[in-house]
Amino acid sequence: MxxxxxxxxxxxxxxxxxxxxxxxxxxxxxxxxxxxxxxxxxxxxxxxxxxxxxxxxxxxxxxxxxxxxxxxxxxxxxxxxxxxxxxxxxxxxxxxxxxxxxxxxxxxxxxxxPRLLPDQIVEKAAQIRIFYQVVDLNQPHQAKIAILGAGDAAFDYALNLAADNAVEILNRTERKRCLALLWERAKCLPTIRYTPNAELLWVESEGATGLRLTLSCAGKTETRHVDYLLVAIGxxxxxxxxxxxxxxxxxxxxxxxxxxxxxxxxxxxxxxxxxxxxxxxxxxxxxxxxxxxxxx
Ligand SMILES: Cc1cc2nc3c(=O)[nH]c(=O)nc-3n(C[C@H](O)[C@H](O)[C@H](O)COP(=O)(O)OP(=O)(O)OC[C@H]3O[C@@H](n4cnc5c(N)ncnc54)[C@H](O)[C@@H]3O)c2cc1C
Missing domain, CATH: 3.50.50.60 (FAD/NAD(P)-binding domain)
Structure with missing residues (x-):
């Protein structure tokens, strides 16, 4: 020993x-x-x-x-x-x-x-494209990435990825919980889209082409097609x-x-x-x- x-x-x-x-x-x-x-x-x-x-x-x-x-x-x-x-x-x-x-x-x-997504809203085959740290994504290029969360980490991840990818931040509520300066920087970038009141209902695999997210956006059902989902919910x-x-x-x-x-x-x-x-x-x-x- x-x-x-x-x-x-x-x-x-x-x-x-x-x-x-x-x-x-x-x-x-x-x-x-x-x-x-x-x-x-x-x-x-x-x-x-x-x-x-x-x-x-x-x-x-x-x-x-x-x-x-x-x-x-x-x-x-x-x-x-x-x-x-x-x-x-x-x-x-x-x-x-x-x-x-x-x-x-x-x-x-x-x-x-990281706090994980509940199993009941994630199809098993989709897990492979869901990440909890931006380093694990391995510097993606020209990808569509959804980020779940509205704290410092979510906005920091978005700023990290925005130079080379299209990013959408999905916030379950109206309230942002990030530093004001991160928000100021994020809102100036055309490659970052911010969507409040977007609750993730279901994540499923689309095979080699990515993920399909089903969202409830201000009461209406919407879908997104993305390459990856990055989760920053605490x-x-x-x-x-x-x-x-x-x-x-x-x-x-x-x-x-x-x-x-x-x-x-x-x-x-x-x-x-x-x-x-x-x-x-x-x-x-x-x-x-x-x-x-x-x-x-
Ligand atoms: C997106 C993002 C942006 C950030 N920006 C800033 C910033 O601008 N300024 C700032 O000050 N901070 C920032 N932080 C926070 C900063 O990263 C953390 O405060 C810091 O890393 C904490 O250090 P730590 O050593 O306590 O824990 P960690 O950095 O989490 O390190 C813990 C280590 O323990 C290892 N470990 C865990 N369990 C085991 C085990 N059982 N056996 C062996 N090893 C184990 C892990 O692999 C890990 O390497 C940021 C964090 C994130 C996510």
Whole structure:
């Protein structure tokens, strides 16, 4: 069994920041990442609120810089997804598909998972053209894309795709929940169409030609033919790998300073990169000081 002092679940901005700081402090640390290093940030069209980039930076480029820093500092990264976590009163045990890792401190930096469309409105064959992150679309070209949602992510996705595709944002209600500046930018672009009061009723496959969406638009039934559907209807903490018994011990372990939840997984509506990075740095410093205290 592998053993380390600290294990970090997730290599998004918060996990990277924690991993970099702990490694700098000389504390044996591993970071486990089940997807792509950089996490959700890789989707951000243009990040304008992360200090040190006066003209903004693409999320994918900022994520790449963070990844480079991870390697430059020599953080140990395991490309493995954590499937379960256990605690025996002294150590944590992280189970991945290939091994079990024991550690004394656990940092959960697993971010959020998307709210999914209900199965009953999606034909099974249509699933293949439905996405929840813009990076998974793999830079489509001249495609027709419907985006479901009306928050920052939906508008950010639209701005990301509009240069090369025709996009329609479908909002279930009248109310937009995005930053005013995203709306201002979106409404100037002829390749972005915005439709309020459009409720998605049914998604079906049209084979190789795409998807057929059935909508209720202000009470009238309408259809759309699109290549892809991108869903941005909210996100929730990603803690599915914790069994209910362990989940009940989270607060106790946090109070004892053994476990830390950092970044989007615990930040509610305050899901921003700089906050996630700050959380990671703080957790790393707290762990470092605890280790120093014990060794006095
Ligand atoms: C479209 C969009 C635009 C955005 N724009 C901005 C912006 O302009 N400015 C800004 O500050 N923020 C922006 N954000 C938010 C920013 O991306 C997040 O706040 C940030 O990525 C949170 O970092 P995190 O490390 O907490 O979580 P995440 O980035 O979600 O990283 C979590 C990581 O954990 C991994 N993971 C999860 N479960 C497991 C497991 N069981 N085992 C192993 N690995 C696991 C995931 O694969 C992921 O890589 C945007 C987000 C989106 C979607």
């Amino acid at each position: 592998m053993h380390c002092t600290v294990a970090i679940i997730g290599a998004g901005p918060s996990g990277i920041a924690a991993g970099v700081q702990l490694t700098r402090c000389g504390i044996p640390t591993v970071v486990l990442e089940g997807g792509a290093v950089g996490g959700l940030l890789r989707n951000a069209h243009w990040v304008e609120n992360y200090p040190a980039f006066p003209n903004g930076i693409k999320g994918i480029d900022l994520a790449r810089r963070m990844e480079e820093q991870l390697y430059a500092i020599g953080v140990e990264l395991l490309p493995q997804s954590v499937q379960a976590v256990d605690w025996d009163g002294k150590q944590f045990y992280l189970v991945t598909s290939t091994q079990t890792i024991a550690c004394e401190f656990l940092v959960i930096a697993s971010g959020t998972r 996100r929730e903490p990603n803690l599915g790998f914790l069994n209910p018994v362990f989940a009940q011990q989270l607060v106790m372990l946090e109070t004892a300073g053994q476990l830390y939840r950092i970044g989007d997984v615990q930040n509610g509506i305050y899901r921003q990169t700089a906050i996630a990075v700050g959380d990671g740095l703080k957790a790393a410093m707290q762990i470092y000081h605890q280790i120093l205290e014990v060794s006095k």
